[in-house]
Amino acid sequence: MRIRTAAALVFCLAGSQQTAWAGYDSHPKFEQFATELEKEYQIPPEEAKRWLAQSKRLNSVLEAISRPAERTLQWDRYQDIFLTQKRIQGGKKFLKTHAALLAKAEQEYGVPREIITAIIGVETFYGTRQGSYRVLDSLATLAFDYPKRPLFWKQLKAFFAMTRDEGLDPGKIKGSYAGAMGYGQFIPTSFLAYAVDGDNDGKRDLWNNPADAIASVANYFKRHGWRTDEPVTQRVRVQGSAYEPLVNDNRKPKWTAGQLIDKGVSFTQEGGDLQRPANLIRLQGKQGAEFWLGEYNFYVITRYNHSRMYAMAVYQLSKALSE
Numbered sequence: 001m002r003i004r005t006a007a008a009l010v011f012c013l014a015g016s017q018q019t020a021w022a023g024y025d026s027h028p029k030f031e032q033f034a035t036e037l038e039k040e041y042q043i044p045p046e047e048a049k050r051w052l053a054q055s056k057r058l059n060s061v062l063e064a065i066s067r068p069a070e071r072t073l074q075w076d077r078y079q080d081i082f083l084t085q086k087r088i089q090g091g092k093k094f095l096k097t098h099a100a101l102l103a104k105a106e107q108e109y110g111v112p113r114e115i116i117t118a119i120i121g122v123e124t125f126y127g128t129r130q131g132s133y134r135v136l137d138s139l140a141t142l143a144f145d146y147p148k149r150p151l152f153w154k155q156l157k158a159f160f161a162m163t164r165d166e167g168l169d170p171g172k173i174k175g176s177y178a179g180a181m182g183y184g185q186f187i188p189t190s191f192l193a194y195a196v197d198g199d200n201d202g203k204r205d206l207w208n209n210p211a212d213a214i215a216s217v218a219n220y221f222k223r224h225g226w227r228t229d230e231p232v233t234q235r236v237r238v239q240g241s242a243y244e245p246l247v248n249d250n251r252k253p254k255w256t257a258g259q260l261i262d263k264g265v266s267f268t269q270e271g272g273d274l275q276r277p278a279n280l281i282r283l284q285g286k287q288g289a290e291f292w293l294g295e296y297n298f299y300v301i302t303r304y305n306h307s308r309m310y311a312m313a314v315y316q317l318s319k320a321l322s323e
């Protein structure tokens with residue numbers, strides 16, 4: 001008990017010292033950051049200094065990034081989290097409330113409304129759980145104090161470009177501990193590349209404006225190669241052992257449907273071009289191993305989030321929403 005108290009006290013002091021040495025503008029790597037920011041986005045170093053002086057190290061962010069809980073789950077548990085009655089009901093309500101916006105996005109980008117809705121449902125429970133971290137703090141903490149992932153260094157630069165472009169106050173933006181923002185949890189580089197102004201009011205507001213959020217998710221899918229009216233996946237059966245080296249091999253399909261059949265895979269839904277790209281996916285389900293056909297659109301969903309379980313949850317939620 002005494003040891004724990006002492007440790008807690010030390011931790012507490014360390015924490016207050018860390019916030020006391022002001023912001024990340026006094027970090028040894030600040031000059032490099034400011035130089036790159038100016039070179040890449042023409043943002044003057046004084047701007048970087050002004051904002052980073054207000055940034056704070058968040059130990060909770062470093063703790064959160066060190067335990068990526070969802071990735072360690074198997075599909076049997078993962079689906080319990082994302083395919084609940086509550087999430088299905090919420091999605092049906094979202095489809096109804098935003099029917100006109102979803103129809104417009106579907107027409108313009110060729111992405112089904114149920115897929116757009118399922119993404120937003122899995123990411124933020126339809127916009128209601130967007131994350132409460134101040135992105136200035138979370139991204140600065142990860143960029144400067146989590147060198148294992150240079151991605152965040154890049155994201156912090158893009159974050160300042162985003163707030164400049166949109167006329168936003170960097171200190172007021174909220175998001176996940178990893179800097180994902182809004183209904184669809186766009187990271188700053190995704191915002192710069194794929195966010196669109198869905199209602200033509202001159203702003204891209206992915207936090208409060210469902211028109212912008214819906215159109216941006218649809219645009220993301222279109223730009224990543226979504227194939228309109230093509231399937232996503234279907235359950236398959238396997239026999240023999242020739243299929244084994246193909247299991248979960250490449251995110252991007254590198255086989256054809258015909259080649260999978262040759263290796264002992266049989267489809268539950270017949271038809272379709274045997275020359276089309278395809279993958280073999282195995283998930284650990286409640287009744288043991290499940291095998292699925294990864295169509296090209298399944299791969300496109302994994303470009304939103306690399307996890308096969310994520311893509312499957314989005315697909316199955318979208319199916320539940322269309323019933």
Ligand SMILES: [Ca+2]
Nearest residue numbers: 197199201203
């Ligand atoms: Ca807008």
